[in-house]
Amino acid sequence: MISTRTALVTGGTGGLGPATISAFLAAGWRVVAPVRPGTADRLPAGAAAVDADLTVEADVRAAARVAADDPEAPLRTVVNLVGGYAGAGLIADTPVADFEAMLTMNLRPTYLTTAAALPYLIEGGGGSVVCVSSRAAVSPFPGAAGYVTAKAAVLAFAAAVDVEYRKRNVRCNTVLPSVIDTPANRTAMPDADHDRWVSPAEIAEVVLFLASDASAPTSGAQIPVYGQA
Numbered sequence: 001m002i003s004t005r006t007a008l009v010t011g012g013t014g015g016l017g018p019a020t021i022s023a024f025l026a027a028g029w030r031v032v033a034p035v036r037p038g039t040a041d042r043l044p045a046g047a048a049a050v051d052a053d054l055t056v057e058a059d060v061r062a063a064a065r066v067a068a069d070d071p072e073a074p075l076r077t078v079v080n081l082v083g084g085y086a087g088a089g090l091i092a093d094t095p096v097a098d099f100e101a102m103l104t105m106n107l108r109p110t111y112l113t114t115a116a117a118l119p120y121l122i123e124g125g126g127g128s129v130v131c132v133s134s135r136a137a138v139s140p141f142p143g144a145a146g147y148v149t150a151k152a153a154v155l156a157f158a159a160a161v162d163v164e165y166r167k168r169n170v171r172c173n174t175v176l177p178s179v180i181d182t183p184a185n186r187t188a189m190p191d192a193d194h195d196r197w198v199s200p201a202e203i204a205e206v207v208l209f210l211a212s213d214a215s216a217p218t219s220g221a222q223i224p225v226y227g228q229a
Contacts, residue, residue, distance in 0.1 A: 003030035005074060007211060008067040010034055010054055010113055011081030013042040015182035016132070019200035020081060021047050023208045029077075032067040034060070034113075054082055054109035057116075064116035074124040077211035078117045080110040080131045083150075091145045102146030107153045114161060118170065126169025128211045131158045135178045135226060155222060162220035171219035173210045177203055178226040198227030 007024045011017045012033035022044045024031050031047040040049035050066050052059035068075040083106040088094040114129055121127040136144065137151035154174065161172035179185055181197035203225050209215050210223075 003028055003070075003073045005076040006030040006032060006067050006070060007077045007079055008032050008034075008064060008075060008113065008117055009047075009079040009081060010109055011083065011132075012047060012049075013039050014081060014083075015180055015184060016081050016177075016200045016203060018042070018044050020079060020204040020207055023201070023204040024079075024211070027208060027212075030070060030073040032063065034063040054113060055104060057112055060109070060112040061116045064113070064120060067117065068120035068124075075117060075120045076124065076127040078114055078121070078127075078129045079207055079211065080113055080129070080154075082109045082113075083132060083154075085144070085147050087143055088146060089143060094145060099146040099149070102150040103153065106147070106150035107157065110154055111157060114157075114172075118161075118165065121170050122165070122168050127171075128215070129158070129161055129170065129172040130207050130210045131155075131172065131174045133158075133174050133176045133222070135176050135224065137176065138222075158222075159220060166219050171210075171216070173215070173218060173221045173223065175203060175206055175210070175223050175225050178224075178229040181227075196228040198225050198229065202227065 007029045012021050021031050025046045033043055033047045034050045034052035037051045050063045052063045088098050131154050133154045134151040136148050140148040158172045158174040179197045181199045206225055
């Protein structure tokens, strides 16, 4: 299958990444995935790995150039999956460094990757940006102020991308998972009802839809992907 469009997918080795990359590859996309050095073997076969630290602007810009360097498969979508969770105490007991670490982990890569890719999307005639927030952004729980704030900031950033670039034919939408059914989450919550959680493959199909032409009228959406949780 000859790829005619490229997806730049961050967080490709995380809990949601392999399923998302596999969905794009199966749909005929060329996939470029920035990864930390030494982790490329954790990507699905067929993805093009680029060594990068997604908190470093120069690395991110280099990865975006690779994603846009195939004239036969122009960059058409950016999928911002990278992020993470770390619990803490209540706000008054949480060091500001821990709070800021959540912003660095969840917001900075999304900002840098989107900013680096936007000129290529515009040059190619438009495309789609998909961000991943969390149900916690709209329904917080105690002990995670940094995470909640960072994921809410992702929503606000996606809304800013939408309002600034929709008229330039670049759409931006966000998915909000609940608890994702990953091995790490099963280990952390062994007594939970795992059958009610949303699977990575289910989320991947929503992300693929938001990247595709089938969702062309949709921008600025905040889409819950909660499963039954």
